[in-house]
Amino acid sequence: MSVIRIATFNVNSIRTRLEILSRWLGERDANSEGHNEGCVPCDPNISNSKLLARDAHARVPYGAIDVLCIQETKVEDKDFPLLRIKQLGYNCVYCGEKSYNGVAILSKEPLEEVSFGFCDGERDFPTRVVYAKYKGIRILNTYVPQGKEITHPDYQVKLEFLDRVKKFMDTNSVYDAPFLWLGDMNVAPTEIDLTNPKANKENVCFYLPLREKFSRVSNGLVDLFRKFNPDTRHYSFFSYLVKDSLTRNIGWRVDHVLATESAAKMADGCYIDTAPRSWERPSDHTPVVALFKV
């Protein structure tokens, strides 16, 4: 039996984040049996003001990332830094566009069954959706539309996108085999998934009807971070707009790894690795990593 690590990371421009990617993938690979020394284990009862985000990656069994699902590459395919990615020791599939969106999957071994978009005959989202299979685990990596405001037409597109995910999972009968829906969902599912739920009831990533929609769409899937961390306030997004958001732990958990029952049974842990958010020129998101016994 071996362990594989599957991660999701909204990089907010893959070209600007090459240094972060290189360091993160390299350090985790080098630390295969290591732990993050110097951090105390997170106490879920500690007050939020005292809960530093760096605690999120305390006592985590770091190791090489086998599959990295990326969102917001923000680059056309012809300009994708494929050579740099290969030099990091990864295969790569990608589909992007100028300035916005863009998804990719990096993998130690080649992927199988790769496709972009929902492939269901309706308006497709090839730069927001990529599907592939890795060592028997089916993976749907999505960059869910943010939606701007709950009054904005883009919010309706977001809801429709979530319906399309549900349709994809239903028509492809994913539920009886190891399958992951992961990525930047732009949804904080519950009140403990953001620092300030009271001030964000109308926020396009926390509006109750949106969360109800997300709950219906993800019905039957297990939120792996919550499975292993039932009540901890760890976040995967820390706004550039909020001063010292990382060290003050003012953030959102909007990046998720959702697993079918059979995939959840294989899972051996899930954590948010906040270290890259603290490095030079970071993304505003930070990776979420899930471990699987295969």
Added chain:
DNA sequence: ATGGTAGTAGAACTA
């Protein structure tokens, strides 16, 4: 209530 930052682009949009 607004603005705060970052990325892409080379002004204004997205997040």
